[in-house]
Amino acid sequence: xxxxxFFSPTCFEFGRDTESRTxxxxxxxxxxxxxxxxxxxxxxxxxxxNRVQSxxxxxxxxxxxxxxxxxxxxxxxxxxxxxxCRREGVDFVLAIGGGSTIDSAKAIAAGVPHMGDFWEFFSGxxxxxxxxxxxxxxxxxxxxxxxxGVSVITREQDSLKRATYSDLIKPVxxxxxxxxxxxxxxxxxxxxxxxxxxxxxxxxxxxxPDVELxxxxxEAVLTTIIEQVPRVLSHPDDYNARANIMWAGMLAHNDIxxxxxxxxxxxxxxxxxxxxxxxxxxxxxxxxxxxAWMKYVLEHNPMRFARFAVKVWGCDMDYMNPLRTAxxxxxxxxxxxxxxxxxxxxxxxxxxxxxxxxxxxxxxxNENFKLGSYVSLGAADVAAIYRLAL
Amino acid sequence: xxxxxFFSPTCFEFGRDTESRTxxxxxxxxxxxxxxxxxxxxxxxxxxxNRVQSxxxxxxxxxxxxxxxxxxxxxxxxxxxxxxCRREGVDFVLAIGGGSTIDSAKAIAAGVPHMGDFWEFFSGxxxxxxxxxxxxxxxxxxxxxxxxGVSVITREQDSLKRATYSDLIKPVxxxxxxxxxxxxxxxxxxxxxxxxxxxxxxxxxxxxPDVELxxxxxEAVLTTIIEQVPRVLSHPDDYNARANIMWAGMLAHNDIxxxxxxxxxxxxxxxxxxxxxxxxxxxxxxxxxxxAWMKYVLEHNPMRFARFAVKVWGCDMDYMNPLRTAxxxxxxxxxxxxxxxxxxxxxxxxxxxxxxxxxxxxxxxNENFKLGSYVSLGAADVAAIYRLAL
Numbered sequence: 155x156x157x158x159x160f161f162s163p164t165c166f167e168f169g170r171d172t173e174s175r176t177x178x179x180x181x182x183x184x185x186x187x188x189x190x191x192x193x194x195x196x197x198x199x200x201x202x203x204n205r206v207q208s209x210x211x212x213x214x215x216x217x218x219x220x221x222x223x224x225x226x227x228x229x230x231x232x233x234x235x236x237x238x239c240r241r242e243g244v245d246f247v248l249a250i251g252g253g254s255t256i257d258s259a260k261a262i263a264a265g266v267p268h269m270g271d272f273w274e275f276f277s278g279x280x281x282x283x284x285x286x287x288x289x290x291x292x293x294x295x296x297x298x299x300x301x302x303g304v305s306v307i308t309r310e311q312d313s314l315k316r317a318t319y320s321d322l323i324k325p326v327x328x329x330x331x332x333x334x335x336x337x338x339x340x341x342x343x344x345x346x347x348x349x350x351x352x353x354x355x356x357x358x359x360x361x362x363p364d365v366e367l368x369x370x371x372x373e374a375v376l377t378t379i380i381e382q383v384p385r386v387l388s389h390p391d392d393y394n395a396r397a398n399i400m401w402a403g404m405l406a407h408n409d410i411x412x413x414x415x416x417x418x419x420x421x422x423x424x425x426x427x428x429x430x431x432x433x434x435x436x437x438x439x440x441x442x443x444x445x446a447w448m449k450y451v452l453e454h455n456p457m458r459f460a461r462f463a464v465k466v467w468g469c470d471m472d473y474m475n476p477l478r479t480a481x482x483x484x485x486x487x488x489x490x491x492x493x494x495x496x497x498x499x500x501x502x503x504x505x506x507x508x509x510x511x512x513x514x515x516x517x518x519x520n521e522n523f524k525l526g527s528y529v530s531l532g533a534a535d536v537a538a539i540y541r542l543a544l
Numbered sequence: 545x546x547x548x549x550f551f552s553p554t555c556f557e558f559g560r561d562t563e564s565r566t567x568x569x570x571x572x573x574x575x576x577x578x579x580x581x582x583x584x585x586x587x588x589x590x591x592x593x594n595r596v597q598s599x600x601x602x603x604x605x606x607x608x609x610x611x612x613x614x615x616x617x618x619x620x621x622x623x624x625x626x627x628x629c630r631r632e633g634v635d636f637v638l639a640i641g642g643g644s645t646i647d648s649a650k651a652i653a654a655g656v657p658h659m660g661d662f663w664e665f666f667s668g669x670x671x672x673x674x675x676x677x678x679x680x681x682x683x684x685x686x687x688x689x690x691x692x693g694v695s696v697i698t699r700e701q702d703s704l705k706r707a708t709y710s711d712l713i714k715p716v717x718x719x720x721x722x723x724x725x726x727x728x729x730x731x732x733x734x735x736x737x738x739x740x741x742x743x744x745x746x747x748x749x750x751x752x753p754d755v756e757l758x759x760x761x762x763e764a765v766l767t768t769i770i771e772q773v774p775r776v777l778s779h780p781d782d783y784n785a786r787a788n789i790m791w792a793g794m795l796a797h798n799d800i801x802x803x804x805x806x807x808x809x810x811x812x813x814x815x816x817x818x819x820x821x822x823x824x825x826x827x828x829x830x831x832x833x834x835x836a837w838m839k840y841v842l843e844h845n846p847m848r849f850a851r852f853a854v855k856v857w858g859c860d861m862d863y864m865n866p867l868r869t870a871x872x873x874x875x876x877x878x879x880x881x882x883x884x885x886x887x888x889x890x891x892x893x894x895x896x897x898x899x900x901x902x903x904x905x906x907x908x909x910n911e912n913f914k915l916g917s918y919v920s921l922g923a924a925d926v927a928a929i930y931r932l933a934l
């Protein structure tokens with residue numbers, strides 16, 4: 155097991171009607187003037203915005219609004235948010251939404267006290283040294299951004315999608331009401347599930363030995379998703395299944411499943427080029443890339459994939475031919491992806507073989523910068539994985 | 545699933561040599577003058593105290609020392625610690641040790657700014673409203689106090705053992721170096737393992753439906769302990785096994801395994817009377833009480849115990865007779881307890897049948913105050929469980 159720091163200081167307020175506690179939580183964590191950051195008008199139409207604003211008012215808190223966050227959130231809105239916060243004296247950013255809105259809120263929160271361009275945090279030219287606090291009212295189980303220190307933003311002019319990380323942008327609180335996810339369309343629910351599974355699998359496939367406990371935690375989250383997602387696809391109002399999925403989404407990415415392990419993250423980076431270029435849902439892109447990555451790296455450690463097959467998918471172990479079991483695990487993942495209505499190849503997301511060369515280039519992979527730790531991938535490897543997903 | 549708040553703000557610094565970071569962490573969390581609280585001289589003889597003090601000095605921090613914490617920590621030393629902190633202007637309590645030392649440190653930290661008697665927090669007459677920060681250098685995998693808001697103290701004059709809880713006494717950091725646990729005697733290692741398992745089982749046996757994810761997390765922690773403890777008993781220096789156990793001890797009690805579930809805690813309260821009266825190790829008392837409790841409540845929900853048998857102990861499910869499988873799970877737990885050198889009955893801990901009546905009385909159970917939530921236990925039930933442990 156590797157040495158590690160685990161720090162997940164977010165206060166999670168989980169369950170029905172918990173959005174009524176927003177005002178009290180903003181106050182507890184020191185906010186007095188709030189930027190409410192959100193995506194489309196659906197949070198207004200659903201009445202959620204009203205309930206949150208009432209709670210803020212009841213706690214005597216002022217707020218300003220900034221909507222318009224898109225999936226794969228853009229730098230332009232971040233600049234706008236930073237400007238509003240500075241002009242209006244905002245000292246707390248409240249995201250109402252899913253990963254995109256939270257990531258945009260984190261970028262704003264870090265950008266407000268920063269003298270330079272906030273993009274420096276994403277290009278690697280600066281490190282976040284200060285941020286105003288971020289709170290969350292979660293409406294989507296997927297990205298796990300409510301419990302993580304990660305933000306992913308796409309720069310508009312060149313479609314560059316980049317991530318940054320800091321303890322300072324971990325949300326101080328996250329309100330998680332599973333009932334808010336019951337109205338999600340099946341496709342979005344499925345994309346969220348794939349994102350959650352991918353967060354766990356990026357940590358599960360590791361070369362670090364003797365990490366038995368986190369292996370088992372990973373398996374616990376994966377088997378929960380596999381069990382619960384079909385339930386909500388057939389019964390969207392199943393509150394308890396939604397609740398298990400929503401909590402799994404947080405655990406998949408606050409790093410409790412990754413403590414003490416080398417982590418991979420190649421599939422995420424390979425996918426980021428897809429969703430930046432074609433603006434597909436991140437979860438759909440992961441559905442296309444992850445099985446392809448698995449096939450490409452399978453022989454690096456077939457027993458790891460055999461364990462995945464047995465413990466996660468309930469396959470019988472073929473002790474004479476573990477590689478057969480290993481392959482069966484990948485097939486089972488593909489069958490699951492198809493069963494929840496997600497694509498498995500480029501055609502399914504409108505991606506084109508002709509763009510592979512461009513995506514390999516924009517991924518930044520070269521002889522000195524490779525992707526992944528489970529298997530280290532150069533440009534030719536990344537291109538081969540894209541081709542396996544054709 | 546129930547509504548819940550999950551808040552585990554401790555910064556965990558895990559791995560080899562992490563005690564060298566003590567000074568930096570105390571400073572990060574605002575300490576300037578530190579009370580170092582510890583138990584016996586072993587932390588001095590092992591050189592750990594020296595390394596911690598060097599780290600504090602390197603960060604320019606002053607400290608005063610207070611040793612002498614005993615297992616089942618006493619109120620007397622807490623009063624002494626509070627007085628020292630006030631007199632010396634201490635603003636940070638650093639516990640070096642296991643659960644007893646951490647619990648004592650928490651009580652001191654809450655007592656310092658409190659006008660009245662600190663015991664009011666334990667008798668239920670006052671609620672902790674303020675505390676100076678607590679940090680931990682953990683030397684024992686057992687109580688999980690490094691990640692919890694619980695403190696358990698025994699009042700000397702009448703052997704009353706009582707607990708209190710507050711977010712405000714959750715450690716701000718916990719340094720967890722598994723190598724420090726490699727020199728533990730087998731009996732203490734085993735007692736710690738039993739304590740860890742008990743923390744999970746108090747949460748596992750619940751009437752709350754649809755808590756699949758936390759069920760699986762509980763099973764992940766339990767199976768890890770069952771797998772790793774025999775490894776360290778035969779090879780005490782097995783760092784990785786020690787590491788898995790140490791991290792399991794934290795996860796067993798920071799409530800990640802209990803989120804959204806009714807929890808029981810009857811066995812803990814029944815055991816507290818044993819360890820208060822006979823001063824036996826908490827883990828040994830739990831080894832005696834937990835199987836007795838299980839036998840007493842088994843028929844409340846045999847399928848719950850059948851799941852425990854299958855998922856935790858790897859028993860085959862007897863679909864014709866689930867009760868048989870359920871009983872087999874309890875037998876497997878008993879065999880495990882014996883195999884790691886712990887007692888299963890009163891004789892093994894020097895407890896006497898004649899004291900049962902006294903213990904039932906001091907537990908405070910009566911018609912208006914019952915123990916447990918999985919099955920609600922009155923005085924006659926508690927007496928029957930003690931008798932099952934004879």
